[in-house]
Amino acid sequence: MNIFAKHLIDWYKYEGRELPWRETRDPYTIWVSEIILQQTRISQGTAYFHRFIEQYPDVSKLASADEHDVLKLWQGLGYYSRARNMLTAAKQVMEQFGGKFPGTYKELLQLKGVGEYTAGAIASIAYNLPHAAVDGNVLRVLSRLYAIDTPINSTKGKKLFSQLATEMVPKEAPGTFNQAIMDFGATLCTPGKPDCPGCPLSDMCEAYINNSVENYPVKEKKTKVLDRYMHYLFIRHEDRLWLEKRNDQDIWKNMYQLPLIESYEVLLPEQVLHSKEWQAIFDNAQVEVRSVSNEIIHLLSHRKIHAFFYEIQLIKGEVHHPAKPVYLKDIFNFAVPKLIENYLTEKIQITQS
DNA sequence: AAGTCGGGGTT
């Protein structure tokens, strides 16, 4: 075994974290944990992991689930394509792999939502196969260890780091090594203020030797954030509220929301009330606009959403909109984006107090 | 190769 792997596994033995999904070798359970933890901190994902395994204890249960139920379970976690893809993948396991979770790296890669990282993680942790699992932690650790300037998110960088990681994986303990290097990156070789004095690899770390640890890893690009303006209509009539399902190829696909008037520039309430969209929705109906919320900023990784909530009472007439009236007592059964959840939670509390 | 897709914690 190479010296890096030896030190990392030794460190892991004493400093590694105890995590729920480390108590099993079941590939389904490990898969669930890996998908949940994509771009997600353990502190945020753990509760979702427990609820997911409780509701869908095996792949056949998940395969026969309703997509909306899975999205509801995923609500608040973000990157909802993960939930939709898991349902697709579960059906793949039932149909293409006869209900048995695929047992090789190549087969794992065929599952929807499983990329190189996740396939390597499952293959190594569940099956002890010698594949690397290169996540953000591994990129950081390797870039420092070898003082590599190639951007980690460039095509060249991905290939290079994947190669390095694969060479480092010891055939004796691939799963243990992959979890060790990830824990090491998450708790010691951290993005800011890494604990170099307490690091068992500092003697061999090129970046530390050059006193340049903070310069690694190198990334190219930055995502530019676009503004979107969402004018949500909280339309009430007696004990019902209008909700619609988002179907477009867009954020929050297949989740529910309040009827929406969207613009790509700032609109005053006066302009919303006189917009074509508004006129089309309410036509000859009689409504009262009870209130308009302040601007609520909802930040996503690549969008800045400016949201406004219009509280509208339908007095009489019809609402011409694909949205359907649902009973207020049922609204929390619908999967909604965090932005909507926050508003509804606050609004219903006020309504009931 | 660049853009899309969430939400939350840390600095």
Next chain:
DNA sequence: AACCCAGACTT
């Protein structure tokens, strides 16, 4: 405000 988190998919 910027960065990052057990990334993958689409264009």
